[in-house]
Amino acid sequence: MNQRQLYGVLVLVIIIAGATIVGIMLLQGIDAGPSVTMVADDETETSISLTQMQGMEKVEGVSSFENRFNNTRGQGTYTGVPISALVNAAGGMTETQIIEVEASDGYKVKFVYWNVFPNASIKAIQGEMILAYSYNDTVVPAYEDGFRLAFIPEDGFHSNTDMNETTDPEYRADSAGALWISNVVKITIKTRPGIALTVNIAGTSKGYTTDDLMDMESITGEGGYKKSTGTIEGPHTYTGVRVLDLLQDTGTLPANFSLEAISSDAYRTVYTMNQTYGEFDAYDSTTGDSIGLIDFNFTLIYYEDGEPIPSGGPFRLGTLNDNGDLTDGHLWAKDVIELNIIDLVEPWKLELCGVEEWNMTHHEFYSLASCAHHRTTITVDDNIYAGVPLHTIVAAMDGADDEHYVFNTTIVFSNYSIVVFNTNGENQTFYISHITQNPDVIIAGWIDDVLVSDDDGPIILVTANGIVFPNVVQVAMFDWA
Numbered sequence: 180m181n182q183r184q185l186y187g188v189l190v191l192v193i194i195i196a197g198a199t200i201v202g203i204m205l206l207q208g209i210d211a212g213p214s215v216t217m218v219a220d221d222e223t224e225t226s227i228s229l230t231q232m233q234g235m236e237k238v239e240g241v242s243s244f245e246n247r248f249n250n251t252r253g254q255g256t257y258t259g260v261p262i263s264a265l266v267n268a269a270g271g272m273t274e275t276q277i278i279e280v281e282a283s284d285g286y287k288v289k290f291v292y293w294n295v296f297p298n299a300s301i302k303a304i305q306g307e308m309i310l311a312y313s314y315n316d317t318v319v320p321a322y323e324d325g326f327r328l329a330f331i332p333e334d335g336f337h338s339n340t341d342m343n344e345t346t347d348p349e350y351r352a353d354s355a356g357a358l359w360i361s362n363v364v365k366i367t368i369k370t371r372p373g374i375a376l377t378v379n380i381a382g383t384s385k386g387y388t389t390d391d392l393m394d395m396e397s398i399t400g401e402g403g404y405k406k407s408t409g410t411i412e413g414p415h416t417y418t419g420v421r422v423l424d425l426l427q428d429t430g431t432l433p434a435n436f437s438l439e440a441i442s443s444d445a446y447r448t449v450y451t452m453n454q455t456y457g458e459f460d461a462y463d464s465t466t467g468d469s470i471g472l473i474d475f476n477f478t479l480i481y482y483e484d485g486e487p488i489p490s491g492g493p494f495r496l497g498t499l500n501d502n503g504d505l506t507d508g509h510l511w512a513k514d515v516i517e518l519n520i521i522d523l524v525e526p527w528k529l530e531l532c533g534v535e536e537w538n539m540t541h542h543e544f545y546s547l548a549s550c551a552h553h554r555t556t557i558t559v560d561d562n563i564y565a566g567v568p569l570h571t572i573v574a575a576m577d578g579a580d581d582e583h584y585v586f587n588t589t590i591v592f593s594n595y596s597i598v599v600f601n602t603n604g605e606n607q608t609f610y611i612s613h614i615t616q617n618p619d620v621i622i623a624g625w626i627d628d629v630l631v632s633d634d635d636g637p638i639i640l641v642t643a644n645g646i647v648f649p650n651v652v653q654v655a656m657f658d659w660a
Contacts, residue, residue, distance in 0.1 A: 213320055215310065217269035218367040220276060225269050229312055229319060232260045235268075238309045240331035245338045247354035257329045259311035263295050265366060272368045277350070280328055281365040288328070288360050289350040291371070297345075305345040306332030310363060325362035330355075349374070349386045376479070376494060380430035380520040387425075389493065395420045395428070398476055400499030404508040405462045414464050414503030418482035422455060422496070425479060425518065437524040439630075440496055441517040447549035448496070448512040449524055449541065449630070450477075459498055462505040475500050479515065509546045524630060527637040529622075533656035534578030534587070541637065547571070548624050553584070555618050557641050564641040566623035570614045572654050573597055591615065595659035599640050601650040607640055619643035622651060 212229030219225070238261055243254040266272050274292045281287045293301055294308055311329040314322050330337040342355040352358055374386035398421055403413020426432055438450040454477065461473035475498035480488060488495060491513035498506045528538035539547075547553055548567045556565045571584050579587035597609045599622075614620050623639045624631055631639055631649075640648035 213326070215326055215363055216365045217265055218365060219270045220368050220370055227265060227268060232312055235260045236264050238307050238331060241335045242329060242331050243336050244356045244359050245354060246356035251336065252356060253359060255315045257309065257311040257331065258313035259309035259329065262308045262310055265310060266295055266368060269368060275371055277369055277371045279367045279369055280360055280363055281367070282360050283362040283364045286360060288352065288358055291347045291350065294345065301345050304332065304341050305337065306330050328358065328360045328363060348384060376516060376518065378425055378429040378518045380426065381433065383430035385429040392420055392481065395424065398478060398499065400476055400501065401503030402497050402499040403464055403503060403505045404511045405467050405505045406508040409467060411464070411467050411505060412508065413505070415483050417478065417480045417497055417499055419478040419480035422477045422479055426520065432520065435523040436520050437522065439519040439521050440512040440515050441519070442512055443514045443516050444551050445549065446551070447545055448510065449545045451526060452523065459506045459510070464503045464505050467505070470504065473500065473504050475506070509542055521630060529638065530653040531576040532653065533573070533576035534659065535576045537576070539575065544638065545624060555621050557619065557621055557643050559641060559645055559647055563627050564621065564623035564639065565625040566621045566638065568618050569597065569609065569620045569622055570616060572622055573656065576656065586615070590659050593659055596657045598655050598657060599648065599651055600653040600655070601648065602652050603650065607646065607648050
């Protein structure tokens with residue numbers, strides 16, 4: 180080997196040795212600083228370090244936030260990377276997706292697409308949403324709040340009003356400060372789940388996903404119901420969310436109100452204020468005998484005996500206590516998708532005088548009139564009246580199967596008369612031959628999807644040829660024998 184070859188070998192050895200040393204240094208790790216895990220919708224994880232963030236688009240600005248006590252906190256200069264840049268680094272998101280930002284202690288907040296990629300109007304209010312890695316020139320990990328979610332509006336103040344105007348009602352927090360989550364460790368991109376329940380109170384509407392409902396504080400108790408036939412169902416062990424907790428989470432309850440529950444088939448059940456607070460007529464779980472008014476936990480139920488409820492779910496309303504006392508079956512609304520606080524409905528009864536005589540409660544009427552099989556509408560003067568055909572009411576007292584509102588055909592040939600009375604003693608008369616299977620004569624409980632007001636209520640007789648007869652309180656059969 181000549182001298183030139185020897186020098187070449189030595190140079191090659193030195194290069195290899197140098198590369199090995201660098202490789203060893205890299206394997207030992209050059210500290211890139213703390214990191215945040217980005218999780219795509221397909222669950223692919225990407226770790227983005229402080230060093231990588233510092234090499235990305237930088238946003239810096241003076242900002243602060245308002246807490247739930249209306250105090251200003253967090254004043255200072257924040258430096259960080261736009262959340263949108265982090266999301267794009269993880270594969271991006273669509274307008275139907277959300278992000279879930281999680282802190283090291285498990286606290287989470289959620290944002291929709293327009294918070295992450297704000298249009299001009301939203302950005303003018305909330306500013307850029309960033310993941311701050313520096314506060315007043317102190318960089319994580321020296322900055323004790325760690326990676327922090329921050330908003331950088333032009334005026335330097337992220338107020339509660341700003342938060343309310345720019346966040347989706349479903350994910351709205353109780354203050355702007357509640358969104359400024361500290362020690363962020365993970366940001367997950369998710370397909371937005373569908374709304375399972377909507378709650379409406381005095382113009383405030385809030386949607387809950389199934390996960391939202393499951394994440395709320397739950398209650399477990401014993402409950403069951405008694406059908407109008409006397410059949411007892413239960414008691415079982417049920418788990419769910421107290422209705423009052425849902426209502427109070429949505430908004431402020433008025434001094435006087437009633438509660439309307441709407442099922443997926445548009446079936447409506449109306450509860451008094453006292454029932455909403457938990458006071459119901461109760462029955463012994465063994466004998467079915469009345470035991471008077473009992474206090475219950477009025478609950479939106481999702482588990483029966485530890486499993487998803489087998490019928491009437493995924494969510495239904497029920498009454499729970501320690502004893503497993505029963506309540507009326509028609510009050511256990513099935514497949515509930517909406518709760519509405521409505522004007523106070525005073526309890527009322529429709530007096531039925533026929534082959535059988537009994538009083539139909541407002542609960543029973545609203546349940547009957549909400550049933551898709553019976554519910555009928557008539558439009559008069561651009562108002563849509565909804566209720567049940569008069570012949571259905573007659574079927575509840577004509578001596579046939581009133582449980583299923585089967586018409587008694589054995590007495591139809593007498594062509595007996597049906598007289599509808601109001602609170603003033605006035606009446607409207609029909610013959611059974613005119614109303615049999617006739618949807619053009621109804622007893623209405625709603626006008627344009629709103630319960631009939633006190634002035635015209637409790638219910639109204641309406642006909643397709645324009646008769647609107649308010650304040651109905653009695654329906655009677657004459658000359659049927």
